[in-house]
Amino acid sequence: MVAEARPRWGDAEVVAAVDVADGIRRITLRRGAREPRRAPAGSHLDVEVDLGGGRRDVRSYSIVSSDETATEVSLSVLAVADSRGGSRHMHALATGDRLRCTQPLQNFELRPGHARQVLLAGGVGITALLAMGEILARRGADHAFVYAGRTRGAMAYLDDVVERHGDAARIHVDDEGTPLDVPTLVAEIAAHPAGHDTELYMCGPIRLMDAVRRAWADAGLPTHHLRFETFGSSGWFTPEEFEVVVPRLGLTRTVRADSTVLETLAEAGVEMMYDCRKGECGLCQVDVVDVDGHVDHRDVFFSADEHRTTRRMCTCVSRAARGDDRASAGAAVLTLDLP
Amino acid sequence: MSVLDQHRTTTAKIFPHPLDAWYVAAWDHEVTARKPLARTVAGRPLALFRTPDGRAAALADACWHRLAPLSMGELTPEGGIQCPYHGLRYDASGRCTSMPAQQTVNPSAAVPSYPVVERYRYVWVWVGDAEKADPDLVPDMSQMDSPEWAGDGLLIEAPCNYQLVLDNLMDLTHEEFVHGSSIGQAELSESEFDTTHDGDTVTVSRWMRDIDPPPFWAKNMRDKFPDFTGRVDRWQIIHYRAPSTICIDVGVAKAGTGAPEGDRSQGVNGYVMNTITPETDRSCHYFWAFMRNYRLESQLITTQLRQGVEGVFAEDEAMLTAQQRAIDAHPDYEFYSLNIDAGGMWVRRILEAMLRAEGRLDEPADRPTDLTRAG
Numbered sequence: 001m002v003a004e005a006r007p008r009w010g011d012a013e014v015v016a017a018v019d020v021a022d023g024i025r026r027i028t029l030r031r032g033a034r035e036p037r038r039a040p041a042g043s044h045l046d047v048e049v050d051l052g053g054g055r056r057d058v059r060s061y062s063i064v065s066s067d068e069t070a071t072e073v074s075l076s077v078l079a080v081a082d083s084r085g086g087s088r089h090m091h092a093l094a095t096g097d098r099l100r101c102t103q104p105l106q107n108f109e110l111r112p113g114h115a116r117q118v119l120l121a122g123g124v125g126i127t128a129l130l131a132m133g134e135i136l137a138r139r140g141a142d143h144a145f146v147y148a149g150r151t152r153g154a155m156a157y158l159d160d161v162v163e164r165h166g167d168a169a170r171i172h173v174d175d176e177g178t179p180l181d182v183p184t185l186v187a188e189i190a191a192h193p194a195g196h197d198t199e200l201y202m203c204g205p206i207r208l209m210d211a212v213r214r215a216w217a218d219a220g221l222p223t224h225h226l227r228f229e230t231f232g233s234s235g236w237f238t239p240e241e242f243e244v245v246v247p248r249l250g251l252t253r254t255v256r257a258d259s260t261v262l263e264t265l266a267e268a269g270v271e272m273m274y275d276c277r278k279g280e281c282g283l284c285q286v287d288v289v290d291v292d293g294h295v296d297h298r299d300v301f302f303s304a305d306e307h308r309t310t311r312r313m314c315t316c317v318s319r320a321a322r323g324d325d326r327a328s329a330g331a332a333v334l335t336l337d338l339p
Numbered sequence: 340m341s342v343l344d345q346h347r348t349t350t351a352k353i354f355p356h357p358l359d360a361w362y363v364a365a366w367d368h369e370v371t372a373r374k375p376l377a378r379t380v381a382g383r384p385l386a387l388f389r390t391p392d393g394r395a396a397a398l399a400d401a402c403w404h405r406l407a408p409l410s411m412g413e414l415t416p417e418g419g420i421q422c423p424y425h426g427l428r429y430d431a432s433g434r435c436t437s438m439p440a441q442q443t444v445n446p447s448a449a450v451p452s453y454p455v456v457e458r459y460r461y462v463w464v465w466v467g468d469a470e471k472a473d474p475d476l477v478p479d480m481s482q483m484d485s486p487e488w489a490g491d492g493l494l495i496e497a498p499c500n501y502q503l504v505l506d507n508l509m510d511l512t513h514e515e516f517v518h519g520s521s522i523g524q525a526e527l528s529e530s531e532f533d534t535t536h537d538g539d540t541v542t543v544s545r546w547m548r549d550i551d552p553p554p555f556w557a558k559n560m561r562d563k564f565p566d567f568t569g570r571v572d573r574w575q576i577i578h579y580r581a582p583s584t585i586c587i588d589v590g591v592a593k594a595g596t597g598a599p600e601g602d603r604s605q606g607v608n609g610y611v612m613n614t615i616t617p618e619t620d621r622s623c624h625y626f627w628a629f630m631r632n633y634r635l636e637s638q639l640i641t642t643q644l645r646q647g648v649e650g651v652f653a654e655d656e657a658m659l660t661a662q663q664r665a666i667d668a669h670p671d672y673e674f675y676s677l678n679i680d681a682g683g684m685w686v687r688r689i690l691e692a693m694l695r696a697e698g699r700l701d702e703p704a705d706r707p708t709d710l711t712r713a714g
């Protein structure tokens with residue numbers, strides 16, 4: 001985003017690794033490099049992970065705390081079942097292990113200048129919001145901290161949130177019968193005197209964020225007041241393998257579950273245009289001719305209406321999926337036309 | 340290495356500037372809700388404007404998209420700014436709120452926005468770590484808008500490193516040579532002075548007793564005491580507050596009426612308010628005003644004093660411009676110090692500590708030789 005977005009890679013050493021909730025482990029790294037200041041709230045590190053069999057890849061983890069020079073930073077990682085192995089690698093780290101990581105990268109910046117801020121964390125999304133909450137509490141800003149999870153035991157930093165934010169904290173726990181009701185939350189925000197000058201910062205599962213987005217639009221609140229961090233690999237469907245067909249080029253390819261349309265077509269020698277590779281700029285869009293299955297739109301470039309009509313899609317993040325009837329109907333087939 | 344070697348930068352010719360500080364970006368009246376103002380503060384080009392409800396805002400002067408200067412754009416009715424090139428709109432916090440060629444707004448699109456405080460008739464901005472931007476750190480310049488003081492000032496765009504202006508104001512013996520026709524006199528160099536420092540302040544005091552007032556002060560005395568002739572006690576008490584604000588308590592009183600002991604009733608008192616904002620390594624915005632605590636009702640005196648001091652400061656500007664040119668023409672030459680530099684050297688020491696705290700002490704100016712003295 002703004003300022004330095006180019007990752008600089010360097011070495012780091014694990015100085016602590018402890019469990020902080022069911023399935024969530026806090027990993028503290030000491031980086032070789034120093035920064036002029038502490039890691040800003042909302043920032044993350046890109047970390048190189050070993051997926052086994054010599055395969056390396058990059059995963060992002062929000063920084064939950066940092067020292068003054070962002071030399072010692074803590075992450076908190078959820079163990080993801082059925083994963084390619086990034087979180088498994090992180091959970092296996094022990095004190096003294098070394099790894100490669102970037103400087104703090106900022107994509108989710110807390111900006112002063114609005115009358116009120118509401119933070120909304122769903123599950124492990126707490127990691128992206130913890131430091132923001134700290135700043136707002138320290139400033140005595142008018143804010144609320146909403147934290148929703150499935151069980152109390154799986155909610156990392158729950159006590160910290162309650163203690164730090166007092167009356168401003170609102171905790172929702174599914175298995176205690178106090179789940180978050182999104183329309184109610186958004187209606188309350190809109191009814192507040194500062195409603196139309198309130199920013200909502202959220203990080204959590206895509207379904208939660210999608211519900212908030214819809215309720216936000218229905219309440220007539222300005223869409224740019226909705227700030228979110230998606231933890232990347234979130235769509236409506238679990239990624240699965242599917243076919244992509246480009247009749248004009250006489251081309252058919254399989255898009256693996258861990259690849260994208262953009263990558264697959266580029267590997268097939270198609271000259272593709274792209275820039276952000278995270279579904280924001282719209283440069284990688286192509287025409288959708290037909291889909292056998294569903295198009296799983298994962299971009300934020302197209303509007304909800306455009307997603308519904310599915311005339312185009314962003315190939316860097318959006319996919320095709322069969323969904324639940326996968327076993328009976330075979331892999332989804334996506335037919336595209338390229339500019 | 341000796342303990343004495345730790346202050347390598349103290350006599351740097353091109354002094355770096357701290358970032359974690361409030362700097363004046365503009366006079367309050369320069370920032371409007373009609374049209375953005377472009378101004379570079381501490382190396383950061385800014386677009387300054389006001390929202391319809393009067394709040395001042397400071398955004399980086401480069402659009403997120405292709406970096407066109409936002410200051411060339413228009414202000415929007417919603418209180419934001421529109422890029423002059425492809426029409427992206429931003430709110431006062433720097434968030435993009437509209438992308439004309441699409442239905443959505445890229446959530447990453449934003450330009451940096453800087454904390455702003457309006458105080459003492461100035462718009463102050465903080466371009467460093469925003470989390471440290473505590474409004475209580477704005478230096479006291481309360482004479483600027485106190486009902487007990489009246490006056491006005493201007494802005495000089497000085498083509499020199501900001502530290503040269505601080506040096507100039509921390510040692511007023513130059514008045515004899517630079518301002519001979521108005522405020523200069525030989526007694527300035529001849530009289531003793533005291534230098535004290537404490538935390539982020541430095542004070543230099545000089546009293547000249549029983550002297551003939553120079554023309555500027557003789558006129559001011561007659562504004563308050565129309566029949567006055569004769570000798571005066573004259574004072575200059577220079578108050579520096581880091582990083583670059585200098586308020587000088589100046590005045591004269593009828594000689595022997597007790598001014599040095601605290602009774603200034605038989606004199607006239609002014610405050611020369613200076614705050615210097617680094618622009619680049621070799622230029623700065625020099626905001627000054629002359630405030631007085633007598634004849635508050637007279638706009639005539641306000642205008643005369645502003646014009647008079649403008650003439651005096653034009654002499655400083657000419658010297659500073661020429662000095663910077665000579666510095667740049669002699670890259671291998673060093674600065675050497677005199678006893679009169681004590682105030683300015685304490686200022687440099689304080690700035691050095693601020694730069695060290697920001698981890699920027701060794702930041703090279705554009706020529707590395709500028710930072711260290713030979714040997």
Ligand SMILES: Cc1cc2nc3c(=O)[nH]c(=O)nc-3n(C[C@H](O)[C@H](O)[C@H](O)COP(=O)(O)OP(=O)(O)OC[C@H]3O[C@@H](n4cnc5c(N)ncnc54)[C@H](O)[C@@H]3O)c2cc1C
Binds near residue numbers: 044077084238
């Ligand atoms: C800015 C940012 C901050 C983040 N912060 C945190 C954090 O603080 N804590 C934390 O635990 N995680 C965080 N994440 C998520 C993290 O980067 C990893 O995605 C997560 O650890 C899972 O990685 P994995 O390799 O174990 O699982 P993956 O294999 O990536 O699987 C994770 C999920 O994605 C699905 N998936 C599998 N393949 C693909 C594919 N090709 N495309 C899309 N989805 C796929 C899986 O089915 C599974 O549901 C963050 C992500 C981002 C972008």
Ligand code: FES
Binds near residue numbers: 282284314317
């Ligand atoms: S490359 Fe930017 S949306 Fe796909």
Ligand code: FES
Binds near residue numbers: 405422424
């Ligand atoms: S450069 Fe500003 S909109 Fe293109």
Ligand SMILES: [Fe+2]
Binds near residue numbers: 651
């Ligand atoms: Fe001068």
